[in-house]
Amino acid sequence: MTRTRLTAAERGEQLTGAAVQAFAVSGYAGTSTDDVARLAGVSQPYVIRLFGSKQRLFIAAVEHAATRIEQVFRDAAERSADLETLGEAYDELLAERDLLALLLHGFAASSDPVIGSAVRTCFGRIYRLVRELTGVDATEARDFLATGMLLTVLTSMQVLGPGAVPPEPWMAEIADSFEDPCAEPEPGGQPG
Amino acid sequence: MTRTRLTAAERGEQLTGAAVQAFAVSGYAGTSTDDVARLAGVSQPYVIRLFGSKQRLFIAAVEHAATRIEQVFRDAAERSADLETLGEAYDELLAERDLLALLLHGFAASSDPVIGSAVRTCFGRIYRLVRELTGVDATEARDFLATGMLLTVLTSMQVLGPGAVPPEPWMAEIADSFEDPCAEPEPGGQPG
DNA sequence: TTGACATGTTATCAGTCGATAACTACTTTG
DNA sequence: CAAAGTAGTTATCGACTGATAACATGTCAA
Secondary structure, eight states: OOOOOOOHHHHHHHHHHHHHHHHHHHHHHHSOHHHHHHHHTSOHHHHHHHHSSHHHHHHHHHHHHHHHHHHHHHHHHHHOOSHHHHHHHHHHHHHSHHHHHHHHHHHHGGGSHHHHHHHHHHHHHHHHHHHHHHOOOHHHHHHHHHHHHHHHHHHHTTSSSTTOOOOOHHHHHHHHHHHOGGGOSSSSOOOO | OOOOOOOHHHHHHHHHHHHHHHHHHHHHHHSOHHHHHHHHTSOHHHHHHHHSSHHHHHHHHHHHHHHHHHHHHHHHHHHOOSHHHHHHHHHHHHHSHHHHHHHHHHHHGGGSHHHHHHHHHHHHHHHHHHHHHHOOOHHHHHHHHHHHHHHHHHHHTTSSSTTOOOOOHHHHHHHHHHHOGGGOSSSSOOOO
C-alpha cells in the first residue's frame, strides 16, 4: 500500500485537524507531536518540518477551532440574530466536543506568552462577534460567554455531553437547570 | 547551613502548597515534580516518596485549593448569606490567583479518569456549598458559578487580575462590565 | 528522459522526566 | 550510649520528546 501523497497545504490542513483532536484530549504539554503525527498517518519529523515547532502546531489548532466556532455562530445568526439562537448553536459546538475542549486547554496554556497572545486574540474575536451578530450590550454578551464557559468546563469534566460519567445528584441538578426553559430568569438569553 | 528538618506531615503540607503554586502555572503535564521539589527546597525523589506519584501530588494540590475556596465562601457567608456577598468573596479568590488557576488546570486534566473523578468531586462540593450557604435554586447557583468560570478563564488568560497584559478595547469592555453595578440585569447575583 | 522540486521517511540525538534503590544523617527512646 | 525509627540525599535508570540531518521517492516541466 503506497502512501497517498498530498500537497503541503492539504497535509497541513489534515494535520491541523488531527492536532485539534489530539490536543483537545491532553492539552499542549500532555500531547506529543508524535500523537498528532500518528493520528494523521505521517511521521513525527514531517509534522515538525511543516509547522516549524510544536508551539506553532498548537496555535494553528487553536485558531482553527476558534474559526470553526465563529462559523457556527455566524450560521446560527443567519437564522435569527439573537442570543437565544446563538445559545442553540452552542449545542452544536458541544456535540463537536473537540473545539471547546481545545479552547479550554488553550486558556490553561496561556502562561506561555506566545500561546497566551494567540488565545486572547481568538477569544476577543468570538466576544466581538457575539456582540456584532446580536447587538447586545457588554453585560449580556459577558453573561452569554460565562454560561458558555461553564458548559465548556462541565463538558471537559465529563459532567455533560457524550462522554459523561454516570451522573451524581448534583450533576443531574445542574444538567436539568439547563434544560428547564421555565427556570430562565430573563427571557431568551443563556446558551444551552 | 543545615536543612531545617520537618515532620513528614509538615513537609507534606508545605509540598502541597508548593504544588498548588507550581501546577497553577503550567498544569499537570507541564509541571515536573522537580519544579515542585525546588520550590519547596527538597529533592525530587523525596516528593515522590511522600506522595507516591505525581498524580497523587496533583490531586492533593487540587483538593487543597478546593478546600481553601470553600473556606473563603464559608467565611463570606458568615458575614451575609447571599450570592452578592459570595460574589465579593470571589475577589479574594482572584487575588490568590493560584487557587482558581489550578482548578482550571484540573478541569482540563479531567481526561485522566483518576484526576477527573477527584476534580468532579471538588466541583460538586463547591456547587453544593453555594446552594446550602445561600439557599438559592439550581439556576441561580449555576449562573453564579458560570460567571465564576468566566472570571477564572479571563484571569488565566491574563485579561484580568494582577498579571494582566496591557488591555485591548474588548478586554477593557469586559472588565468594565464587571465593575458597573447599574448594568446588573438582576439585583444581587453575579460574582465580581 | 532527465533533472529539479516537492513530498515524505528513517536514523539519531540531547534533554527531560518520573520513579526506584541505596545510602546518609538526625532524633528519640530505653 | 546504643539502637531503632524518621527525614532526607545522591546516583541512576528506562522511557519519552522535540528537533535536526540525511536520505528516499514521487511528480512534472523542458
